[in-house]
Amino acid sequence: MRIETMIVSNKLYYRYWGKARPKSGSKARYHLLPYHCLDVAACHQRLWAVKHGLLIGMAEHLDIPPNLLSNLLGFFATIHDIGKFSFVFQRLQVIEGAPLAAVPRREGMQARHDQIGYLYWLHWVRNRPDVLEKLGDTSVLELLGGVATGHHGIPPLDSRFKPRMAFTDEGCEAIDSFLTWAWRFWHMDECIDGLSKTDLSVGCWRAMSWVQSAMMILADWIGSDASVHKYCDDADQNLQTYYRRATRRAEQQIDKLGLSGVPAARRFSCATALLKFASLTPLQAFCEQVALEKRPLFFILEDITGAGKTEAALVLVARMLSNNYAGGFYFGLPTMATADSLFERLQPQYEALYESGPKPSLVLTHGATKLSEAFTDSIGLPLGPQDRGESDVHTATSWCNAFYADNKKKALLADVGVGTIDQALLAVLQTRHQSLRLFGLLGKVLVLDEVHSYDGYTAELISCLVQVHTRLGGSTIILSATLSTQLRQQLLDAFYTAQEQTAPKVSPDAGYPWVTYAGQGPQSFHETSVAPRTSSRRTVAVTPLHSLPDLVAVIREAIDAGYCIAWIRNTVKEAIASFDEIKDKLELTDDQVHLFHGRYTMANRGKIQTEVLRRFGESSTGVERRAQVVIATQVIEQSLDLDFDVLISDIAPIDLIIQRAGRLQRHRRDIHGARATGLTRDYRPAPTLFVLMPDPQKVCDQNWLMPDLQGTGAVYGDWANLWLTQQALLEKRRIKTPEDSRWYMDAVYDKPSMNPPVSFIAMSDRQIADRLKGLTLARGNRIAFENGYRQGPNDNWLNETPTRLTEETTILVLAEIRDEELYLLHGNMNNAWEMSSLTVRSADFCGLTPEVENRWSVKIAGLKVRHKRERSDDVVVPLKEVGGVYKGIGIDINMKMKVCIYSQNRGCEIRSG
Known part of the structure; x- marks a missing residue:
């Protein structure tokens, strides 16, 4: 820039301060504006x-x-x-x-x-x-x-x-x-x-x-x-x-700060060298060979769980980086557990995408103990409070402190980011600093996994994200076990709308596995089937269970035979109750039965997840697995590489049932459950998925799911969907992959051959109405990208805008009372605040009673100051420990007294006071 040697003007602007909180030792009391x-x-x-x-x-x-x-x-x-x-x-x-x-x-x-x-x-x-x-x-x-x-x-x-x-x-x-x-x-x-x-x-x-x-x-x-x-x-x-x-x-x-450049992408040679696999799956081979047209590019990869979709996406990413189509990539997944798992899988691979030299930054959006050291060192700003007034929560310095302490936002500025999809969706919501998240995705390949698992509200936001990302020249890869025809079309529409073009119609008779891909213009649109992975061809028998005694008998038989077995329940409350019941009825030791759900502190959840992966993951031994029981929730149904000999699931929507079946005999093992090289088949008995479901003769009324599946009815409110899922499972009595995968989606979602009971249609209609409300809300909450960065009279910009339409939740931070002082439950760990936190429904617990608030408010404020969380709305719960069990008092959203009970093996339970 050319700078003039002299610009004459008066000096009145020197009479105004711009910053007025000097750092310690500063000679100046203020910084001129x-x-x-x-x-x-x-x-x-x-x-x-x-x-x-x-x-x-x-x-x-x-x-x-x-x-x-x-x-x-x-x-x-x-x-x-x-x-x-x-x-x-x-x-x-x-x-x-x-x-x-x-x-x-x-x-x-x-x-x-x-x-x-x-x-x-x-x-x-x-x-x-x-x-x-x-x-x-x-x-x-x-x-x-x-x-x-x-x-x-x-x-x-x-x-x-x-x-x-x-x-x-x-x-x-x-x-x-x-x-x-x-x-x-x-x-x-x-x-x-x-x-x-x-x-x-x-x-x-x-x-x-x-x-x-x-x-x-x-x-x-x-x-x-x-x-x-x-x-x-x-x-x-x-x-x-x-x-x-x-x-x-x-x-x-x-x-x-490390913001000065992006590592150079390595020239792509071959997928086997990148993935270090002896051979490629058909899907991975397709991704290695498909012609990459002019960007932006759009891919949907549909294949069964465990077929190597993540690695196939990495092949596409490597080729795009090599072609200078992108400088990095971001993986968005549905849950914290799935993000943790993928982060572990990417760590040994991602550097192979770049030339040797400065280490490319890789960051996880949570679980801060696993953050890339090179990245965290590069952003260590020595910051202090310097802005005065105007509500500190909105000053530049306070936001800067919060940003650099917020791993979720950092993931989007790293070269390679892994996290929940929510962090990417915030880029297209009317929420504070969304443009920074959008900037973080700029020039990256956006990879979204398990897209079938979201509701209509989130699916609409995903479509908006695809549209905006495409508009800014970014490429997108969608991964899913199976997508409905409607959702495939919706995503393709978003891609072509960004190019101001009409999208072609997707095939209503798609095969499986199936690839949809497109570039600039309708002429670049293609759909094709690919051969299934040889090892993915299998038939899983489906056996219905209609009572808990029958289910307990299945678990007993599996244990007696030395098999490991998992039961996936649909709610935390029912998982904890079943954990107690199975342990007592079968007289199991603490070493035999394991509980895993989403209501542990982050520290305990990480330990439990690591232990579950060790005992039941790909490398687990026959000795580790023998006669073991896991009672879990949906935390194990996606992206965790788990392998059980026998599997039980509560009835759930068919796409989730198929997803859960992927945790059944996932890897070839010998008769003792041990992994061995050179196995040409699995030597365990043929895989059977047991599904706890209502008796088909039971009257279809409001008691249809009672008493054993009461929580299921609350979690999955579309009972017509559950009924169609049950009918499809009873008709086939198997899940044969890949042949049955698309048939099940058609039978429940796209082309049902039966009409659900009249009593359930009204519930389904309410779900449809809720979905339409969700679509309307999503369209109202998303940014109007085409209008530019400006606020219209009907906009509703907030500090936080939801990425999912779920029940209102509250983050609890658990603090132990010792010697009349409060200490975080995991205060000796890095990122102790996050490690001591968990999330509950606000309907169950949303705050402290007035008595507890008055007693501990000063100590809570001091705890927040010590951990630099003055701005946090998290609820700090003071807990008394007795025999390894912590108890605290609070209220629910209706101001009723609740007791928060926490233990390391059972997690958090909320009971009436």
Whole structure:
């Protein structure tokens, strides 16, 4: 950028502070506003220098020279905090004896500085006749002004405004002077001339605004680090000289943070070398050989559980990286357990995708003990509280502290991210800092696994994510055991809508395994079947169970034969009850029966998951597995490589039944259950899936699932779906793969041959109505990408927006009472707060009783301060320990007293007080 040697203007803007919480040892009591603005501008320009290729690409799309685009964006970064010139902001901290502007006593508008700054910018730019004459309107400049001033993560809203509502006469003169200085400094007259020669009506500016928003958020956070950009209250500094020094600081700072580049992708050679497999499955071989058309690309890979879909996706990812179609990838999975499992599988493989040199960053969105050391070291910002007032939860420094402590957001900025799909979905929801998540996905391959497992609300958000990701040039890979025809079409529609084209119709008679793939234009659309993996060809017998005594007999017989057996229950409450019942009735020891569900603290859950994988995973021995019982919930039905000799499942929707069957005799073993090389078949008895279901002769009324499956009726409210699943299972009495996989989906979802009972149709209709409500809510909650980063009158931007329509939940943080003090249950671990937390339904437990709150509020506040969780809404539950069992008192959503009981082997139980 060309910097003028001298820009003349008055010095009123030196009379306003921008930061007023100096770090310990700082000589200055405050940081002047113009200097902070230039700190952020310098960081912003350095970030764009790092992403120079992206800047070039955006300039081409916008039909504007890159240097003009850089100056244009630099100008807006410089004016991002002009709202702080208002007396509404300046009165938040009166610094005695400082040569700063006087603050009037009169009332001002009730708004934050970001909103005030946006409104003043609109007032200023709309009154520039020279700009109006050249551009015809100021819509693009208004949009970019909203992006800059909306740097706290939510776009500002246009409203009625007069400068006097927030500014003194001197304040108006100061802000006008600063805007004029910045206008000249960044050669905005040349930028306006350049803009006047382009088509300003195209949607490219709106698309670009989401990317620029993320850059502004990052720049503001990085530029607010007072350990680098030290406070300066010297009003005699020349702004051009100050900017040059800030630029040098920003370069060193961003390089140190590890944001300076992406490791080079390794040239793809062959899939066997990448995966280190002796041979490929047909699906993996297809992914190695299929022609990759011009990006963006879209794939749906459907194959049975255990067929190597993840590895097939990695082959596609490696080829896209090698072709320079992407710089990284993000795996989004349905649950924390599945993300943990995939993270373990990716660790030894992901570096093979990149050239030797700096280690590419890999990060998990939770379970912080497993974070990549190279990545966590690269983001260790020494931050402290520096912003004053305006609710600390929205200041740049507090958000920066929270962001760099938030592994969920870090995963999206890493080269390779693994986490729940929710973290990616937040990129397209009206939630604070969504643009930063969207930026994190930019230039990555988005891989979404187990897509069949989501409800209509989340499926709609997934479609929106595919559309937006495609619009920004990203490629997507969808993995699933089986998708309905409707969902395949919905996802394909999203991909082609992003290209402003009509999607082809997917085949209603798809084979299995099945691949759907597309590139630019309908002519690039293809569907094809692939051969099944040889080892995946099998027949699982389905045996119905209609009573608990029959089920207990099956478990007893399996134990007597030395087999390991799992029972998948549909609720935590029923899993715990069944754990007690099976243990007592069969007189099993603690070493024989295991409980695994989702209501443990993260620390205990991780230990249990590791133990379950050790005993029942691919490498487990016959001795470890012998006569073992696991009572679990849905946590084991997806992406955990578990292998049981015998399996029981509560009745559930057919796609989940098929998924659960994948945990039955998953690997070839000898008669003793041991893994051995060279086995040509499995020597255990033929696999049988036992399904606990109502007696088919039972009356189909509200008691149909009583008493043994009461929780199932609450979890899966579409009883017509459950009834159709039962009828299909009773008709086939088997699951033959791959032949039966598509037949079952048709029988329950796409082409049912029977009508469910009338009494269940009403329940199904309610489910359909709920799904439609979910679709409406999803469409209302998602961002209007096509409108750009701006807030409309009907938008509803929040700090948190749900990614799934589930019952309201509460995060409990368990704290033990010792010597009248509170200590986190796992306080000796890294990330102790997360490790001591778990999630429950708010209907069961959502807070403390007034008595407990009054007794422990000060201690709880101190605990939050010690663990840097002052902003947290998590409920800290004080617990008394007696004999290894912890108990605490709270209330449910109806203010009824509840008892929280926790133990390491049973997890959390909520009982009436």
